[in-house]
Amino acid sequence: MSELAALQTTLAAEHAAVYVLGVLGAQTSQSATPELFTAVSDTYAAHRARRDHLTRTITDLGEQPVASEVAYEVPVDLSTVEAVTRRALRLERECATTYAFLVGSTTGDRRAWAMRALQMTAVRELAFRGTPEMFPGSNEHADH
Amino acid sequence: MPDRPTTATTRRTALGVVLGGLVGVSACDAVDLDPRSEPAASGSPTEPPADADTVLVEQVVADLVAMLAPAATSRARDVRRVEASFFALHVAHLGALDAPEPEGPAPQATLSRADGLRSLRRRERQHQRRLEDACLAATSGALARLFASMSAAVAQRLAVLPEERP
Numbered sequence: 001m002s003e004l005a006a007l008q009t010t011l012a013a014e015h016a017a018v019y020v021l022g023v024l025g026a027q028t029s030q031s032a033t034p035e036l037f038t039a040v041s042d043t044y045a046a047h048r049a050r051r052d053h054l055t056r057t058i059t060d061l062g063e064q065p066v067a068s069e070v071a072y073e074v075p076v077d078l079s080t081v082e083a084v085t086r087r088a089l090r091l092e093r094e095c096a097t098t099y100a101f102l103v104g105s106t107t108g109d110r111r112a113w114a115m116r117a118l119q120m121t122a123v124r125e126l127a128f129r130g131t132p133e134m135f136p137g138s139n140e141h142a143d144h
Numbered sequence: 145m146p147d148r149p150t151t152a153t154t155r156r157t158a159l160g161v162v163l164g165g166l167v168g169v170s171a172c173d174a175v176d177l178d179p180r181s182e183p184a185a186s187g188s189p190t191e192p193p194a195d196a197d198t199v200l201v202e203q204v205v206a207d208l209v210a211m212l213a214p215a216a217t218s219r220a221r222d223v224r225r226v227e228a229s230f231f232a233l234h235v236a237h238l239g240a241l242d243a244p245e246p247e248g249p250a251p252q253a254t255l256s257r258a259d260g261l262r263s264l265r266r267r268e269r270q271h272q273r274r275l276e277d278a279c280l281a282a283t284s285g286a287l288a289r290l291f292a293s294m295s296a297a298v299a300q301r302l303a304v305l306p307e308e309r310p
Contacts, residue, residue, distance in 0.1 A: 096296070103292040104285035115279050115292045122296035123303045132229070132300040134236040138293035141240045 006105030007058050008066045010114075013098040014051035015068035020091055021047055027078045036081055039127040040088060046124070047095070050117060057110070089128035093136075096121045100137030197287050200278050204291065205243045207274050208234045211267065217251045218260020222306070224253070227264060230301055237294050258308040265305055272298040 001009070021044040028037040058065040078084050099118035103111055122136035135141040194202075211234045217227055235245050255263060272295050279291035 100289050100293055103279065104289035106285075108280075111288060112280055115276060115295065118292050119296045119299040122300050126300060126303055132233075132297065132304065134233060134297055135240070135290075135293045136296040136300060138289060141290065141293070142236075 001105055003106050003110065004058070004061060004063055006102050007054060007061075007110070008063075010098050010102045011051065011054040011058060012066050013095060014047055014054060015066075016072045017047040017091055017095055018044065018051055019068070019072045020074055020087070023074045024078065024084050024088055027084050033081055036084060039124075040084070043088065043092070043124055043127070046120065053113070085128050089125060089130050092121050092125045092128060092130070096125070096137035097139075098137075195283075196281070197283050200282055200287065200291075201241055204275065204278050204294075205238065205241050207271060208238050208241075208243070209246045211271055212246055213248055214251050214263070214267065216254045216263070218255045218257055218264075219253045220257035220260060223257055223260040223264070226301075226305060227260070230264065230268060230298075233297055233301065237297075240290060240294075261306060261308045265302065268298055268302055268305075272302070 021040060025037075025040045025044055028040050030037045055065045075083060075087055078087065096118055099114050099121055102114040103118060106114055118137050122133070125136070126132070133139070133142070212231060218224055238245060275291050275295035275298065279288045279295060282288035282291060
């Protein structure tokens with residue numbers, strides 16, 4: 001896959017992440033669940049920033065950034081802290097896989113950016129009850 | 145640091161396994177980057193020259209081996225548990241690079257809790273930076289991805305490392 005195609009794929013993933021995190025944020029309460037509220041809010045801000053960065057990068061390459069879908073699938077029942085946490089963790093793990101893929105498809109500054117995004121995403125998993133992994137974003141190595 | 149054989153066969157095997165075991169990598173990439181696909185240099189009938197990625201793998205393996213042989217560890221039980229978690233991580237990373245776990249004497253547990261944590265944090269941060277450098281230098285995207293993942297794993301453990309108490 002070309003570098004541009006990998007950037008577009010990552011941007012599409014970030015569009016989905018921003019949407020899903022918006023839905024998750026609406027299910028959290030700053031007063032009732034302050035830690036989860038902060039974790040989701042911070043994660044939402046991080047993904048928005050990455051989405052905007054990817055959009056600028058693709059535009060600077062003279063290409064049209066892939067657009068967001070109208071809506072994305074989210075679990076029907078997000079009424080509990082556990083459900084929101086579980087979905088947020090899954091999202092971060094999926095994004096880690098996406099950024100690992102972007103690392104492998106880019107070079108230079110773009111690879112460095114993708115590498116940092118992978119690190120930050122892996123660390124953010126821990127805010128959603130994730131545990132440290134052996135190969136964040138590259139789990140096929142875990143059973144080696 | 146224990147000596148480790150670095151024969152051409154070992155290099156070829158390590159990189160071949162790393163590249164061959166990756167998901168989502170095109171066959172063309174793997175063939176192009178696997179030293180086994182390169183013709184042997186004229187006048188060198190037995191050993192092809194090491195390419196840049198093979199050298200990177202060797203450097204990372206050497207660094208991992210060094211990480212498993214610190215001069216000293218902490219006397220504090222909770223710090224030793226954290227050290228064990230990092231050791232398990234480095235052994236898993238050696239496995240992904242098809243390198244064996246080194247054998248050697250256990251390090252002396254002589255450091256205080258604070259010194260043990262400080263030493264561990266410093267060494268692991270340095271190791272993480274070397275993994276980042278290797279990721280950025282890798283010619284193979286598959287190898288870069290593996291190094292990035294290894295670096296992220298170290299970052300996760302550093303994020304939950306306890307603070308040093310006086």
